[in-house]
Amino acid sequence: MAATILCIGTELTRGEIVNTNASWIAEKLTELGFEICEIATVDDDPARIIAAIERLAGISNVIIGTGGLGPTSDDLTTYSVARFLGVPLVRHDPSIEAIRRRFEALGRTMSPSNGKQADFPEGADVLPNPIGTAPGFAVTAGAARAFFLPGVPKEMKRMFEEQVVPQIAKLAPRLTHQVRLKTFGLPESVVGERVAGIEDEFPGVMLGFRAHFPEIEVKVRARASSQPEARTLADRAAAEVRKRLGDVVYGEGDDSLAEVVGRLLRQRGYRLGVAESCTGGLVGHMLTKQAASEYFVGGVIAYANSVKSGVLGVSEDMLRGHGAVSGEVAAAMAEGARRALDVDIAVSITGIAGPTGGTSEKPVGLVYWAVAHPGGTIVRERIFNGERGMIQKIAAYAALALVREVCLTRG
Amino acid sequence: MAATILCIGTELTRGEIVNTNASWIAEKLTELGFEICEIATVDDDPARIIAAIERLAGISNVIIGTGGLGPTSDDLTTYSVARFLGVPLVRHDPSIEAIRRRFEALGRTMSPSNGKQADFPEGADVLPNPIGTAPGFAVTAGAARAFFLPGVPKEMKRMFEEQVVPQIAKLAPRLTHQVRLKTFGLPESVVGERVAGIEDEFPGVMLGFRAHFPEIEVKVRARASSQPEARTLADRAAAEVRKRLGDVVYGEGDDSLAEVVGRLLRQRGYRLGVAESCTGGLVGHMLTKQAASEYFVGGVIAYANSVKSGVLGVSEDMLRGHGAVSGEVAAAMAEGARRALDVDIAVSITGIAGPTGGTSEKPVGLVYWAVAHPGGTIVRERIFNGERGMIQKIAAYAALALVREVCLTRG
Numbered sequence: 001m002a003a004t005i006l007c008i009g010t011e012l013t014r015g016e017i018v019n020t021n022a023s024w025i026a027e028k029l030t031e032l033g034f035e036i037c038e039i040a041t042v043d044d045d046p047a048r049i050i051a052a053i054e055r056l057a058g059i060s061n062v063i064i065g066t067g068g069l070g071p072t073s074d075d076l077t078t079y080s081v082a083r084f085l086g087v088p089l090v091r092h093d094p095s096i097e098a099i100r101r102r103f104e105a106l107g108r109t110m111s112p113s114n115g116k117q118a119d120f121p122e123g124a125d126v127l128p129n130p131i132g133t134a135p136g137f138a139v140t141a142g143a144a145r146a147f148f149l150p151g152v153p154k155e156m157k158r159m160f161e162e163q164v165v166p167q168i169a170k171l172a173p174r175l176t177h178q179v180r181l182k183t184f185g186l187p188e189s190v191v192g193e194r195v196a197g198i199e200d201e202f203p204g205v206m207l208g209f210r211a212h213f214p215e216i217e218v219k220v221r222a223r224a225s226s227q228p229e230a231r232t233l234a235d236r237a238a239a240e241v242r243k244r245l246g247d248v249v250y251g252e253g254d255d256s257l258a259e260v261v262g263r264l265l266r267q268r269g270y271r272l273g274v275a276e277s278c279t280g281g282l283v284g285h286m287l288t289k290q291a292a293s294e295y296f297v298g299g300v301i302a303y304a305n306s307v308k309s310g311v312l313g314v315s316e317d318m319l320r321g322h323g324a325v326s327g328e329v330a331a332a333m334a335e336g337a338r339r340a341l342d343v344d345i346a347v348s349i350t351g352i353a354g355p356t357g358g359t360s361e362k363p364v365g366l367v368y369w370a371v372a373h374p375g376g377t378i379v380r381e382r383i384f385n386g387e388r389g390m391i392q393k394i395a396a397y398a399a400l401a402l403v404r405e406v407c408l409t410r411g
Numbered sequence: 412m413a414a415t416i417l418c419i420g421t422e423l424t425r426g427e428i429v430n431t432n433a434s435w436i437a438e439k440l441t442e443l444g445f446e447i448c449e450i451a452t453v454d455d456d457p458a459r460i461i462a463a464i465e466r467l468a469g470i471s472n473v474i475i476g477t478g479g480l481g482p483t484s485d486d487l488t489t490y491s492v493a494r495f496l497g498v499p500l501v502r503h504d505p506s507i508e509a510i511r512r513r514f515e516a517l518g519r520t521m522s523p524s525n526g527k528q529a530d531f532p533e534g535a536d537v538l539p540n541p542i543g544t545a546p547g548f549a550v551t552a553g554a555a556r557a558f559f560l561p562g563v564p565k566e567m568k569r570m571f572e573e574q575v576v577p578q579i580a581k582l583a584p585r586l587t588h589q590v591r592l593k594t595f596g597l598p599e600s601v602v603g604e605r606v607a608g609i610e611d612e613f614p615g616v617m618l619g620f621r622a623h624f625p626e627i628e629v630k631v632r633a634r635a636s637s638q639p640e641a642r643t644l645a646d647r648a649a650a651e652v653r654k655r656l657g658d659v660v661y662g663e664g665d666d667s668l669a670e671v672v673g674r675l676l677r678q679r680g681y682r683l684g685v686a687e688s689c690t691g692g693l694v695g696h697m698l699t700k701q702a703a704s705e706y707f708v709g710g711v712i713a714y715a716n717s718v719k720s721g722v723l724g725v726s727e728d729m730l731r732g733h734g735a736v737s738g739e740v741a742a743a744m745a746e747g748a749r750r751a752l753d754v755d756i757a758v759s760i761t762g763i764a765g766p767t768g769g770t771s772e773k774p775v776g777l778v779y780w781a782v783a784h785p786g787g788t789i790v791r792e793r794i795f796n797g798e799r800g801m802i803q804k805i806a807a808y809a810a811l812a813l814v815r816e817v818c819l820t821r822g
Contacts, residue, residue, distance in 0.1 A: 017621075018431050019433065023429045038452065039423070111598075111601055210428070276692070284691045304708040357702075
């Protein structure tokens with residue numbers, strides 16, 4: 001079964017945003033068993049939108065369109081689809097009601113321009129948007145079923161999973177299964193070397209790697225003569241990947257490192273606190289992306305030295321003698337946070353995220369992190385590469401990985 | 412001048428990698444003054460590559476192709492272009508020499524398959540690759556000049572800048588100018604209504620809107636008979652947009668709200684601290700994405716009530732009486748942070764980010780935020796919509812916007 005993707009928006013053709021929607025949809029369609037023969041991206045221009053739909057309808061059975069469903073005058077997808085089909089736009093009352101309720105829940109009045117988002121080509125199936133104002137819709141275009149979804153990634157993904165997948169899954173032959181293993185701690189080339197040969201050992205298995213800084217995802221895809229066989233094959237090969245990579249594999253599928261750490265803390269009944277200098281709150285933010293009150297107590301963002309000493313009790317002598325970026329201070333921050341926050345485990349980070357502030361002795365990228373736990377304090381040190389945001393991110397991951405290590409070691 | 416982009420590779424159509432090349436090239440072409448009418452992505456299939464070139468040659472003057480120039484059998488771009496042109500492949504001796512030298516420099520022997528990378532369609536202009544094995548080439552396709560570059564971003568970018576830009580820059584008339592205004596505080600529909608009519612008032616101006624939750628960017632694009640005129644026109648229209656939106660416009664271009672707040676704090680010599688409950692460190696993270704030590708002191712992540720009372724000094728009576736999510740506690744958190752961190756201004760957030768924890772009286776999305784400053788304490792309250800991550804993000808923005816308001820008010 002052939003599928004195509006149509007991304008609509010001048011912000012895409014002008015290069016103002018990276019088209020992550022296209023790769024996300026392409027990956028999902030591939031998993032479902034579709035072959036994607038083209039991804040087309042056009043600007044908010046009705047003639048070009050119409051020409052693209054016409055062309056894609058001629059080469060595919062499923063078209064997934066995104067973007068151009070907003071309330072403003074430059075959002076022209078719905079209008080273009082109606083013109084392509086030669087049908088009028090018809091207002092969809094349930095949608096206008098849903099949009100009005102959304103605004104009321106926000107304590108606002110719906111503006112007249114939002115009414116436009118409830119207009120659809122006559123005969124279209126409306127796809128409700130549970131988390132935004134722009135509903136999507138589906139129409140038949142030539143031999144293809146065409147789905148149009150909002151461009152906002154979060155809304156698009158949810159609507160694709162809940163409303164599009166059930167309609168198209170039966171069209172594709174599912175003879176494949178994929179296991180996604182999440183890793184942190186080794187560069188992509190080393191991950192690749194460690195798992196070399198697995199494809200030969202398990203015929204029908206293909207390994208893929210995706211670097212999503214600072215993680216490497218290993219995709220184990222299996223193809224067999226039935227879905228259950230493909231699943232068994234993928235699971236067996238994934239077990240071999242896990243064996244070769246050990247603790248570097250921290251989770252599977254949509255797991256995040258913070259979630260995995262949270263589960264370990266909860267299982268062990270540990271309460272966690274953080275003390276962050278150069279990461280400025282990033283570890284706390286990662287931990288609280290999901291509900292975390294069962295194990296996360298809070299933290300101290302000790303960006304200035306006055307907070308390291310005033311709130312965490314790091315001695316001024318130590319700050320002067322070793323410098324704020326030192327293993328001694330990292331340990332003292334973690335121990336101070338353990339006391340100040342009254343927690344079982346505290347993790348600290350201090351480093352030079354740059355772009356300035358480095359010296360030949362302590363270069364940009366130098367980071368110390370520590371975990372203070374009931375059995376003692378562990379300190380780690382690394383010089384990370386990259387610009388400020390990358391150094392902060394990998395440091396935050398390293399700190400969480402050390403908490404994971406402590407949890408695993410202490411059983 | 413119309414340009415198109417053709418990205419070739421099954422790793423793209425299968426969604427294994429995000430197509431950052433396309434947005435990078437699109438942005439560069441836009442800066443040069445080209446209008447990009449389509450970005451096409453096809454898999455490594457000669458028939459589809461040929462069909463795409465044929466089509467793009469009919470609608471653009473410049474085609475930038477990337478990918479499919481590697482040494483393996485699935486790299487078919489050169490072969491496809493030769494077939495499209497109806498010419499044979501010819502080996503290019505200087506290229507084979509360059510590839511051999513590259514391998515020697517790495518202490519390796521060139522493999523026979525690399526010879527393929529020195530084959531080009533007869534008549535093509537070869538574009539040497541200074542940092543990789545795959546050279547590119549340029550051909551004339553219909554009315555278009557088509558450039559084919561490697562897919563490796565680093566190689567593609569260097570070759571585009573050094574070898575493609577000098578050839579195409581003279582083709583594009585730079586008759587446009589764009590001003591990007593960043594806004595926070597109004598929904599897209601209201602922003603659209605407030606600026607309605609500006610396009611009529613300033614002929615040659617087009618407004619575009621981009622929702623990047625929770626911000627709305629307003630793009631003011633002007634086209635005139637010369638670049639300076641376009642710039643003047645865009646600036647005049649942008650001034651009108653600013654007048655209509657007032658303080659909702661917080662910055663321009665690549666400004667982030669945290670950077671703008673940082674600049675205001677630095678100008679006024681204020682030192683800032685944060686006290687975050689439901690946002691868990693996000694405000695601190697936003698403030699420290701850029702070097703911030705001139706004005707950001709640190710913060711307290713008061714996720715559990717024990718930290719609100721223990722570190723920030725919020726009284727347990729108040730926590731019991733009003734609840735942790737209340738205006739009283741938000742104020743006490745900000746005032747406590749002002750004392751504990753010894754700062755001029757402290758901003759606090761407490762709320763129910765969900766997905767659980769809401770009641771009919773205090774629903775998920777209810778957030779209080781406060782700023783304590785030398786002249787007093789300001790508290791705000793809202794019920795935000797959306798899932799956990801959205802509530803956290805908009806609450807963090809609202810808190811930073813209140814710091815901005817206090818800075819602007821206090822001059």
